[in-house]
Amino acid sequence: MSQPLADAVRSLMDRARTDLAELVAFPSVADPRQFPVEECEKAARWVADAFAAEGLTNVRLLDTPDGTQSVYAELPGPQGAPTVLLYSHYDVQPPLDEDAWLSPAFELTERDGRWYGRGAADCKGNILMHLTALRALRQASGDAYPVSLKIIVEGSEEQGTGGLERYAEAHPELLAADAVIIGDTGNFAPGLPTVTASLRGMTTVEVAVTTLAGNLHSGAFGGAAPDALQSLVRMLASLHDENGDVAVAGLAGGQTWTGVQYPEEQFRSDAKVLDGVALTGTGTIADRLWARPSVTILGIDAPPVIGATSSVQASAKALVSLRVPPGCDPAAAQDALVAHLEARVPLGARLTIERQGNGAPFSADTTGPAYEAMGEAMAEAFGTAMVTSGQGGSIPLCSTLRSLYPKAEIVLIGVEEPTAQIHAVNESVDPHELERMALTEALFLRRYAELRSV
Template sequence: MTQQSLAAAVRSLMPRAKADLAELVAFPSVADPRQFPVEECEKAARWVADALAAEGLTGVRLIDTPDGTQSVYAELPGPAGAPTVLLYSHYDVQPPLDDAGWHSPAFELTERDGRWYGRGAADCKGNLLMHLTALRALRATDGSYPVGLKVIVEGSEEQGTGGLERYAEAHPGLLAADAIVIGDTGNFAAGLPTVTASLRGMTVVELAITTLGGNLHSGAFGGAAPDALQILVRVLASLHDEHGDVAVQGLRTDQAWSGVEYTEEQFRADARVLDGVELTGTGSVADRLWARPSVTVLGIDAPPVIGATSSVQSAAKALVSLRIPPGTALKPAQDALVAHLEAAVPFGAQAVVTRLSGGEPFSADTTGPAYEAMGAAMLEAFGKEMVASGEGGSIPLCNTLRTLYPQAEIVLIGVEEPTTQIHAVNESVDPLELERMALTEALFLQKYASLHN
């Protein structure tokens, strides 16, 4: 089969990809029953299972994982002597956040200015359609697949509750493969074929401050009564120095990134930084994003502005995320963050730091045959040489897979690029990026199989 026939097959499948993505986006599959009914995740899982079965995969089943969610598994043996490739994605999504901030309904795929908008359109339902479209194109042009296939589609990646990791550890043969393609990242820039060579690890902690038996009138008691919200703000401010670098003792902040560079001009455009607002931190943008730790305040429990009263706050709470680069171990980094928060609390306020989710950083070995095949596939699909970049996000499953299958190559790709706005309002995917990445994956499966002949 020629590259042209495969490209034509992928192109002809794009209307179906859009229709399927619209069906998937319509499920508000947020894996948090406090926000959305668990039935929505179950419906999304069943949709994925049916889609995989329709493409000829066997052994399709729903797996109940220890965190109470479902993953979807499917497989298909390959030709004699062919390698086995595991394809990964996840069907759960981030909550929509501010409904009023969306220009179209979050759970309704909407085309606007050549892009497809909706929660999960890129992360990660768009990547799931990348897998499906690649498989469909191979079946349409060759009637079969050149490799043995395993597919795992997770149901709680965004929540970081680790259900699939624990299940894989308890069933170590399930996901064994020669190469693992993680469809949950994307290209450094639209049209620039990219593999993600490193991921930062992450830990999340909750900090709760209590100072009084209850709120007090700020006129009668303010000035002497310790305000929990003010103390919380002061502690959070101590996490960074005057330059915006992480100021947690025990965490290095001088590492340098040696791969593709990220210009400040491009980053400002991608991040939509307002005119006159300076970037935080020192070193290159790539250093700050991919080689050094970062701390983010994810949320604060405090009275909203509308409806606030003249009160000294007796309690306040924050959720704090720490991202750590390869070369930094999770446990010591988490210990350093907790110690910093506890030591920074002034006035003897009562403070409780609770450790929540966490995952180790990941660094890929890009020298094996799977990367050779991926580079050749990307060159054909995009007409450009493959580059390697870092990713500030975390995918804890990668380290679980590396531990279970040290001989397997792990390759991270996807349809996401800086303008997709994953985890934010108005998330979208560029259909051309989806088309080119689906073609890339189909070509990769062919080329990887040929390296084993």
Template sequence: MTADPIAGTIVSLLPRARAELAELVAFRSVADPAQFPRSECEAAAEWCADALRAEGFQDVAVLDTPDGTQSVYGLLPGPAGAPTVLLYAHYDVQPPLDEDAWVSPPFELTERDGRWYGRGAADCKGGFIMHLLALRALKANGGVPVSVKVIVEGSEEQGTGGLERYAEAHPELLTADAIVIGDSGNFQEGVPTVTATLRGMTMVRVRVDTLEGNLHSGQFGGAAPDALAALIRVLDSLRAEDGSTTVDGLPAEQSWDGIQYPESAFRTDAKVLDGVDLIGSGTVADRIWARPAVTVLGIDCPPVVGATPSVQASAGALISLRVPPGRDAAEATALLTAHLEKHIPWGARISVEQSGQGQPFRADVKSPAYTAMASAMRVAYPGREMQAAGMGGSIPLCGTLAALYPESEILLIGLSEPKAQIHAVNESVSPSELERLSVAEAVFLREYAAG
């Protein structure tokens, strides 16, 4: 791959990394006690803490954050006068969804077709392993030339803000000259990429009520207001005819001027069925990186199996709104709430409750840290130049860190390239990407220390 000794060291460390990732994936660490026991997250946190202690980290602590979850912190002091770099990952994962749809068990790391499959393999337990690999490679080649702080979050996927609130209350904890967020991914497998922007996110729970109780649809249907039908109407108001997001007062015509995402490649990556159109207008990059996007995550209503001929008295939904850079997530939440209240039909009663929020983020890609990362990417991906892309998802902590430490340089890299299928069934990580990005991170730390 390259003559740099860092690369050879990381190749030799990959079998150990795979074994450790298998141990970490085995924890069913979904930060939702309604679905999975809290003990699974606590065990994963302790595993991460033990891993840091084994690498010589000091002040290792499992932090109780305000949302009831735990994050793991550690400090590895570097040479006197060296810069400090914060490395971030998260150990909590999305639910496995339909476990029967997984080709192999979701919490059992399984190698297949040159990839390692398991929930969290890429997002983001693999990111923590990437950090460990980079640090071990540096130790084997002269030592770690910077002071390193590591923070491993326990509630990123839930968006409940525990670590953000903890950081705001303890602003000295995560101070650093540069911050590497290991929770994004290359634009395509093998294309070295830093993520320059993130959309923010807000989630709201909506409840619609129309009747004191369900009614017989034959006796009352046609005149009695159906809460489920009212909910469908108000949800439909959030989209234009072409599927574009339409929230009153929220601009939705922004453009992306960086690397573009060909529609054919997007259709393949997203596994869009033949004959089904993409939604929205503008380029694909405009739609997924620069504009708002609303998604109905779930609806509370009777399932088909067991349904009765009834007019529904109540119905509910969970709605996600991705907020583009340049907009405030709190303002977007207020606009979304006002839109829903305005467009509810028939005078139905509607309540809107916020359940999660994170600010969008835009990086300074011309900073010294990005120059060092570009150089490191050339070592890890010979013959390729680093690209800057957007990411439609959210990492709420980024906005908090940018506000707390405006002088810090924040870089986003990671293992979640399109083939990883994060948040879906059969999530996987490419061992080659783990290898190359670990090389890139190690070389970056070396280059950044050299100034």
């Protein structure tokens, strides 16, 4: 019974590429300081129109509390059929250094068998996974879907502003479902079907240090005048110990990961670590990525090298991200991070810390019928058994959905395998992964309906 679905998905791949090119062309970065908000609005409208064209009803744009829009759609299924919610997001990360892209960031370009462009994998590729699965089901089944469907595609996941979470909390009936398919992760390795069973949470703080009323000539005052940038660097350096492990008191660092392991050589290759450069931290790679906290300096406001003057800096600022594993409260972790920084301000410098949003960690129960159906679908689509892995990234909506719908099964899948380089320059998607994941989702929807009807 799966061959017609496989044939349908294969016949739809040219259309998937065309659609992905249209969607990638919108620079839908949910930050009006960098990109016009109209680009996000155009992307949202494109997504709404695409799902409406596949027979979804009640398609509308939801104005969420953070000022962005989420796309919602639904369609009742056969009598007694379970309800499945399909999730993704259309907002993307900024392109970063556009000169480092080998092709334009917002122009889908095929190279060496991959499709390159910002959002090609994260997460517009996953929107196309959903669309292609639904199209294949309609093509193979005569316009019928085996389940009741709900679609939610948000517009601010990358910014972490929580718009959809707050909207869902205010409208708890909206996203209620028996199973939720989060299309925002991917396979542990290309060709290895994977569900993500664990996510780290995230919290961020903006740290500002001021030492002088204004910049001073480094020759006339350097050596005695307190340098704000130097003080900030000293504070940031204290966040890790000599092994690179997090050195913030109150953040446990000895947890271990018992699931699939990540061989060091594979990680070095996936992360493109330069020869001779050591990795950060201790424990297995899986421990460090999925079971323990990590601290990353996301950005520093300081004079660029080109155009720098001979000055002692009066102020400096950094954005610090803390990822926390399941079992760790992100608010308490943020408190620990703030306390650590406050205790290490050199020279009595003036410190201002702005707390930003928290995202809770997540772990899934993998024993229900949705996971059974997904395992069968993945094995059929890929020809090999499904594995479960963790992920170091955060999807705050998962914890919101868990609290609102404790009986719903939440399954995380997607097209974002390690070589996709999401959030980096030259992001790409493997069209073979997209094809197999679309087939997986189509098979899952059919198999899940069968299991729930027994």
